[in-house]
Amino acid sequence: MNYYLSEELNDIKELCAEISEKYIIPVRAELDVENRFPAEIIKVMADSDLFGIYIPEEYGGSAEMFGGGSMALCVATEELSKACGGIAVSFAANALGAMPILISGSDEQKRKYLPDLASGSKLAGFALTESEAGSDAGGVKTKAVKDGDSYILNGTKQWITNGGQAQIYTVIAQTDTSRGARGLSAFIVEEGTPGFSYGKKEDKMGIRASSTMELIFEDCRVPAENMIAREGYGFIVAMKTLNKSRPGVAAQAVGIAQGALDEAAQYASERVQFGQKINSFQGIQFMLADMATQVEAARALVYSTAKMIDSGEKKYEKESAMAKVFASDVAMKVTTDAVQILGGYGYMKEYPVEKMMRDAKITQIYEGTNQIQRSVIASALIKETAARGK
Amino acid sequence: MRIVVAVKQVPDTSEVRIDEERGTLIREGVPSILNPFDEYALEEAMKWRDELGGTVTVITMGPPQAEAVLREAVAMGADEAVLLSDRAFAGADTWATSHTLAKAVEKMGDVDIVMTGKQAIDGDTAQTGPGIAASLDWPQVTFVGKVREINEDNIIAERYVEGGCEIIRSTLPVVITVLKDANTPRLPSLRGKMKARKIEIPVWGMEDIDLSGDEVGLDGSPTRVVKITTPEIVSNGEIHHAEPEELAGLIVDALLGKEGE
Numbered sequence: 001m002n003y004y005l006s007e008e009l010n011d012i013k014e015l016c017a018e019i020s021e022k023y024i025i026p027v028r029a030e031l032d033v034e035n036r037f038p039a040e041i042i043k044v045m046a047d048s049d050l051f052g053i054y055i056p057e058e059y060g061g062s063a064e065m066f067g068g069g070s071m072a073l074c075v076a077t078e079e080l081s082k083a084c085g086g087i088a089v090s091f092a093a094n095a096l097g098a099m100p101i102l103i104s105g106s107d108e109q110k111r112k113y114l115p116d117l118a119s120g121s122k123l124a125g126f127a128l129t130e131s132e133a134g135s136d137a138g139g140v141k142t143k144a145v146k147d148g149d150s151y152i153l154n155g156t157k158q159w160i161t162n163g164g165q166a167q168i169y170t171v172i173a174q175t176d177t178s179r180g181a182r183g184l185s186a187f188i189v190e191e192g193t194p195g196f197s198y199g200k201k202e203d204k205m206g207i208r209a210s211s212t213m214e215l216i217f218e219d220c221r222v223p224a225e226n227m228i229a230r231e232g233y234g235f236i237v238a239m240k241t242l243n244k245s246r247p248g249v250a251a252q253a254v255g256i257a258q259g260a261l262d263e264a265a266q267y268a269s270e271r272v273q274f275g276q277k278i279n280s281f282q283g284i285q286f287m288l289a290d291m292a293t294q295v296e297a298a299r300a301l302v303y304s305t306a307k308m309i310d311s312g313e314k315k316y317e318k319e320s321a322m323a324k325v326f327a328s329d330v331a332m333k334v335t336t337d338a339v340q341i342l343g344g345y346g347y348m349k350e351y352p353v354e355k356m357m358r359d360a361k362i363t364q365i366y367e368g369t370n371q372i373q374r375s376v377i378a379s380a381l382i383k384e385t386a387a388r389g390k
Numbered sequence: 391m392r393i394v395v396a397v398k399q400v401p402d403t404s405e406v407r408i409d410e411e412r413g414t415l416i417r418e419g420v421p422s423i424l425n426p427f428d429e430y431a432l433e434e435a436m437k438w439r440d441e442l443g444g445t446v447t448v449i450t451m452g453p454p455q456a457e458a459v460l461r462e463a464v465a466m467g468a469d470e471a472v473l474l475s476d477r478a479f480a481g482a483d484t485w486a487t488s489h490t491l492a493k494a495v496e497k498m499g500d501v502d503i504v505m506t507g508k509q510a511i512d513g514d515t516a517q518t519g520p521g522i523a524a525s526l527d528w529p530q531v532t533f534v535g536k537v538r539e540i541n542e543d544n545i546i547a548e549r550y551v552e553g554g555c556e557i558i559r560s561t562l563p564v565v566i567t568v569l570k571d572a573n574t575p576r577l578p579s580l581r582g583k584m585k586a587r588k589i590e591i592p593v594w595g596m597e598d599i600d601l602s603g604d605e606v607g608l609d610g611s612p613t614r615v616v617k618i619t620t621p622e623i624v625s626n627g628e629i630h631h632a633e634p635e636e637l638a639g640l641i642v643d644a645l646l647g648k649e650g651e
Contacts, residue, residue: 007587008580008584011580011583011584012580015577015578015579015580015583018577018578019577022577044577047576047577047579048577048578048579048580049579049580049581050580052580053580062580062581065580065584
């Protein structure tokens with residue numbers, strides 16, 4: 001489908017396609033097997049100005065050129081994900097890490113941190129999840145205790161994307177344990193801060209080119225000026241961040257699904273059984289037709305949500321959740337069907353679809369499980385209905 | 391440091407078909423690209439500009455649509471571009487082409503280095519670079535696989551020649567032709583793409599560079615193509631059917647036979 005993207009958005013798409021072809025596709029299988037972070041490719045992306053596309057010009061980025069940044073981020077993430085979901089998330093997770101500063105940071109914080117993130121000279125990560133706090137953010141145990149003009153952080157964050165690779169982390173910690181989610185605050189913590197170290201590197205099912213690590217805080221002293229917004233606003237900062245970044249995960253899912261669909265359609269046009277190309281069999285045709293339709297529908301939902309955000313709309317929590325749920329479920333279904341169409345070959349590592357199927361799974365889980373997303377959608381629906389009844 | 395990179399728009403295939411009657415290449419229906427060897431020259435120029443400061447100007451001679459490769463070069467990071475385009479330039483051989491390019495370089499003034507790919511993938515002559523040097527009466531270093539050093543007065547470069555490598559020191563200004571061994575060309579950047587869309591590219595005709603009709607295009611070209619053909623593929627292979635051991639013997643005999651020649 002032609003979405004009539006602006007010339008500038010097309011530039012992003014073309015550039016990401018070129019990066020995929022020249023740098024990602026040749027090494028994606030190797031990075032997957034070796035669980036290795038694509039530092040060289042990140043450098044290429046930085047040199048191509050990709051890290052600034054969602055950051056305003058004022059802070060060294062170019063978001064205005066692309067109409068705000070959400071569509072730009074989605075177009076880039078989708079295109080990169082067609083080639084490798086793991087490399088794409090290493091790119092997109094920077095937006096997640098930068099988002100709290102972008103949305104709720106002070107002008108000083110923006111000036112200090114965003115230009116390095118826009119140029120790609122530094123990477124960012126977002127640290128909310130802990131062993132006992134995932135869907136329930138109120139369960140965060142990491143504590144931040146005020147001491148003079150700093151806070152002392154103690155605790156462990158887990159499964160942090162870009163962990164060990166990023167230099168700037170936004171960390172959610174408890175400043176008032178008696179208030180649950182309302183006792184959370186957000187902090188900017190730089191790599192190298194005494195008391196901040198990395199723990200276990202995770203060995204994942206998919207997106208294995210991305211780095212996922214524990215962040216450990218032991219009496220880590222963070223200046224009070226590194227607090228984002230105010231004490232007690234951490235939960236709101238985190239929710240605003242996730243609402244805005246979710247279309248990025250949805251775009252990742254669309255890209256992975258499109259990549260798998262392309263592989264399956266190509267394979268079906270070459271593979272001969274019973275003396276004919278298998279795409280001449282209706283059983284395969286209908287599968288491909290459904291896959292293509294689902295991918296297109298997911299993309300339409302993602303782009304519409306991103307455009308809504310770029311247009312300045314304030315409330316997009318429901319749409320953002322819908323895009324994420326739908327696109328990630330489509331990615332799981334389409335990649336599974338792609339493996340099916342490739343049959344035995346699809347199950348083998350010589351072909352890229354088994355990796356795509358493994359990469360797709362995480363999109364149903366991270367940045368809010370699909371079950372949590374459905375709760376978000378339902379509660380928005382209930383509120384809307386109640387409002388209509390008045 | 392002012393570096394000029396001479397580039398060419400070529401058909402996107404190394405297997406262009408030939409119009410045997412007219413002795414020319416059939417370009418219709420084949421998409422055009424920036425000559426891949428020129429990308430290495432452009433990258434080398436930009437690399438040294440990034441290190442030493444200065445500007446990189448890309449230049450090409452061709453029809454108005456050749457502007458596309460100049461914009462591509464700007465998207466990759468060239469600072470400015472000039473298109474040499476004039477009806478009178480049509481039909482130029484390598485002599486007239488390099489003379490025309492040289493006159494444009496002369497007009498720019500204060501140029502330190504002209505870089506270009508070792509050859510274009512369509513004509514494959516590798517004559518234009520040396521031609522520019524001859525026309526400007528500048529030294530030339532061809533087939534450069536590595537530029538070791540550029541300073542205010544000199545360039546030190548490695549020429550990769552059959553069977554070895556020559557290390558050449560030359561004074562500036564100089565013309566060098568670049569091999570793919572020199573570098574990995576960078577991708578365009580988003581800012582570069584924006585700039586490429588907006589940049590005004592001056593078009594210089596014959597009179598702008600003080601040339602007359604008998605120096606350019608077909609009239610300025612001493613080359614006359616008598617005939618151009620695709621070489622026949624001659625296969626001297628032999629096919630033997632036998633058991634592996636016997637075949638191994640045949641191969642050994644064949645190889646020994648060759649060695650004896």
